[in-house]
Each structure stands twice: as structure tokens, then as C-alpha cells.
Amino acid sequence: MNLLDIANSALTSLWANKLRSSLTVLGIVIGVAAVISLMSIGRGAQASITERIQSLGTNLLFVQPGATSFGGIFFGQGSASTLTLDDAYAISDPTAIPSVSAVAPELSTFGDIVFGRENTSTQVLGVTTEYLDVRNLELSTGGFISQGHVTNRSEVAVLGSFTSETLFGLRDPVGQTIRINDRRFTVIGVLDSEGGGPFGQLDDQILVPITTAYYRLASERTTQGDVTVNLISVQVEDEDLMDQAEGEIATLLRLRHRLTSEDDFTINNQQDTLETLEETTDTFVMFLGAIAGISLLVGGIGIMNIMLVSVTERTREIGIRKAMGATRRDILVQFMSEAIVLSIGGGGIGVLAGIALSRLIDGRTLLGQNFETVFSGDIVVLALFVSAAIGLFFGIYPAVRAARQHPIDALRYE
């Protein structure tokens, strides 16, 4: 039999049992649609995470105090207070490390914020002028912290968009005075909204000059009286120079800290972070797909079930075909092709349903979660491949049973 005959005969006999065939196909449709929509939801989450990191710029190095790194991801801020503002200035010195284009040290602490009758508690971040550029932030109104503010330890504050809304609602905060831990700060600007990110609510924070944060707000001080920092973001001129810059910064800091053995700082590469995160989210996406795959498996069992019934019902037909010269292989191919038509047909419809479903979900808020879906061809290929494989796997046993029938016994079957 040629391919056309095989397909024709498979379709004919499936068509003879329309309801039964379509219910069996439905099992696969649901499985494939679930795989596709869940995986595209997963990919959507992955994309928005990566996008957020990339929006920071991929040419960033993060220097943190203490050897607290774990697999490239940093959990919380370094605990040891070994990095200082002077370290940051040293790194930014173009004669020391020419490939560094900007350096943004930061010192984070928490503060109780009060304006009039509104109050909130949030992260207060001590930063320098460079922070805005290095972190790729935009102001929605007002200005940013200047070099003068840092030198003079000025009591000025730039609000995150969420914090601004909490305290001021729709009023313009610029020029207003708020209290941070009972100290009066003048609001000079508000940041644009960044949306929720992997590092927590970027919109819910207050930026102040780093010196002010250290001398007026932070609780810990070093013995030498230097301004300590939690994190130094280093912008490197070119992504290709990342490794080189990393090495130079490490050498510089070792020298400055007079280290002989273990480093008291950690340098994280934005690129590494991205890769690790992508690996993690990949696992997550595969996991989602696997969960949906279970329903595909159930659909496959449905195919096997119906094919076994069909083989029994058509025992006489098998006998007749064998009497007319069909070989085992002919019968095997016949029943296999029916199983595969069911599974691939289900796979095809499932792909369409899955695409429709992920389009439907895209950009919608369900159960308080905002869903974004990213749909890609490889998911379709995967889903089709898996459903064909399921047809093969679950079709083979019934088909072998059919092929093994003895012609006379099959002809006599009532």
C-alpha cells in the first residue's frame, strides 16, 4: 500500500466512528493546547524577567562586600561592610581602569517616611549622581541628586513612582518636605514607573545622596569613618571588556584592601546573572510543559484504549484482509496509521487551540496576575512531535495485536 492508500484507509475507518474518533482526538487536543498555552505563559514570564534585566544594561558589573555570592546570583546584600565610597571613586578613576565608563555606589537602609498624615515604610537608597544613568532610569518630574548634594550631605530626596503616589496621591511632590526617620528632606524629583521587577518593587523606594544616607540615616558606621556602600554598579564601556574590567577592579580592590588571601568582595557580571536566570526560568518553563504533558499522556492512553477496542471489533476485517494477502506489516501499518492520524490530527487542532488560548490570555489579568504570553514555533514543533510520538507509542501495542491475529481464528471471530 502506498502512503495515500494508507491515509485514505485510516481516515475512512476513523470516519466510520465519527463520535468515538473525535472524542479520542479531543483528549490529544486538550493535552497539546495545555502544553502550548502553559509553555507560552512560562515563556512570557521568562521574557519579562529577562527584559527587565536587559533594560538595566548588559554591560554592568556589580561589586558587593563580602564573599556572599552563590552560583552567580546574589541573595540579599553583602553583610560585611568592607566596601567604601572611596573604593567606588577609585574604580571610577579613568587612569586606574580605563574601560570603566561610570560607577554608581549605593547604600541601602530602611526608613519611616511621613508626609502630613500619610506615612509609609520603605527602602531608602543612598546614591550618587551617576545612579540615574548607570541604572537606566528616567525622571517623570523634577531633577536628580547632584554632585553638590553628595558633597554637602544635602537632605534632598527623589521618590519612586509608587512611593510618590502613596504619599502625595496626584499632587506634585516636588518642593514638598517629607520626614525620613524624623529628618526633614526636600523632594526634588520623582522617578518614572519601572513596573515590578525581579529585584522587588523598584518603584517603592526613596533615593537620597549617599553621604546623607550614611551620616544621617544608616545605623552602622565603619571604624575608620569611611562611607560604606552595599553595592557598586560599574558600567563598562563595552560588553567585550567585561572580563578585563572585572579582573582590573578585583586587582584594584585587593590592593586597596591590602588583601593577601581571601577576597572581601564579590563581583557579579550582569551577563552571568542573566544566563543563570535564563537557565532557571527555562527549567520552570519545561516544568510547566511537563505538567501539561500529563494531560497529553492521558490523551495517549485514550488512543490506546480506543485502538484496542477497534482491533477487537474489527477482528473479522483483519481476518478478511489477511485472507486476501495482507501481511503482518500491512495490518500493523493500517492500525498504526489510524493511531497516528488520531494523535497528529489532535496535535494539529491542539496547536491551533493552544495558539488561540495563549492569544486570549496575553496581556490579561487573571486572579490578580498579569499574564503575558510569548508564543514561538519551537513549542509547536515540540507539541506536534510529542503528540506524534504518543500516537506511535500508544498505537504500537494495539497494532501489534492486530497484526498477530491468525487469519482463520480472525475469520471465525464473532
Add this chain to the structure above:
Amino acid sequence: MIVLEGVTKVYSLGAVQVRALDGVDLSINRGEIVAVMGVSGSGKSTLMNILGCLDVPTSGSYSLDGEDVGSLDDDKLAYIRNRKVGFVFQTYNLLPRLTALANVELPLLYGRGRRQRRQRAQEALERVGLADRMRHKPAELSGGQQQRVGIARALVKDPAILLADEPTGNLDSRSSEEIISMLIRLNRDEGITVVVVTHSPEIAARTDRVISMLDGRIVDDTPVDRDR
């Protein structure tokens, strides 16, 4: 050329053994038309199934055109069923969902020689006088017409041997007469070797040779004397 030597077929039903064929020696020449008779349960169908390569003997040898069928594998047996013998059943054994034409095409789906399927099936149906019933399904045909479809299906690959196991068993006398005349004509005009199982002495009398069976043995094997 069919040659059977000491062919035995034993069915085991638990502890009980049924000897459906018990040492059958038989040879049938090319171009003969042979009737097989005998009471129910005497082993006629068992013999036909072995002749048609639908079943294999428990012991003894069967050679078809000089080839030892007993030593053939499944695929080779399927090839013989497809090419060398045509089998006509008492219960027609047509596929109910297919039209007469598609039923006749069935043997052409398997094995080699698949070209001009439609045309060859049409010709076979014309040979049995069913040119006007090609698009009918079996349920839309009379018993005699269904059996003619069965014969067309058996003939479509131009086999040298036609085996018919009680082809008229389910038919009235007029249809029976048509079927038997057709088998005889195929033998006389086209030289096809025909073996037909029948309970009817009248039918048997119209063949060349009558084989009588009892308890799995051939008890009588006589040429028909037409001048009587």
C-alpha cells in the same frame, strides 16, 4: 499442482485433541475441477483452509507448484494467498463498509501489481455480471450478488486456483445455480483449477472428480462418469 502427503491437523482443546485432518494424501492437477463432500465436521473446511494457506498443517507436507508450503514464513504465505489462490467463503466475508468495487480492489492493495486497481476491479466485477452494482455496499446486494462479489474478489489477481468452501451454502437454488455455473465456466474456459466444497450431489455431479471425507480422512476419490 497441489500435492498433500499425510497432512494432519490437530486442534487441542485443553486435554481433548481433535484430529480435524488425519493423514490426508491428495493430489490435484492443474485445470481440474474437484468437489469435496462429506458430513458436517468431517474436515472439509480444515482441508480448504490448508489448501488456501490460511492455516498450516500440524504434520505432513503440502506442496503447491513444487514449493513446500509447510516451510514458508508468514509473509510468504500471505504472498500465496494474494497471488496464487482465490478463496470464496460460504459467508462471503465482504467488508460491510466498502462498496462492491472497493471490496474487489482489496487484494490489489496488498503485494505487488497495484497498478490500474480501479480498472482491474471493474473488469473482475464485469466478469461476474455485476457491472451495474459496483457502487453498492454488501448490505445493498442480494446473497447471490454478494457471493459474486466474493468470486470477483477471488479472481481479481488472476489466481491459478480457486477454492470455494460451500459457496452456495447460504443461497437459494437459482442463485446457487448461477454461482456453480460460473465456477464451472471459469474452469472450462479459463483453465482455473477449482476446488469446491458442497453438500449437493447435483453440484458434485457436474465436476470432474468427487472427494468424500469422513472423520478427517479421504474415504472416496472418484472421477465423475459423465456418460452414465
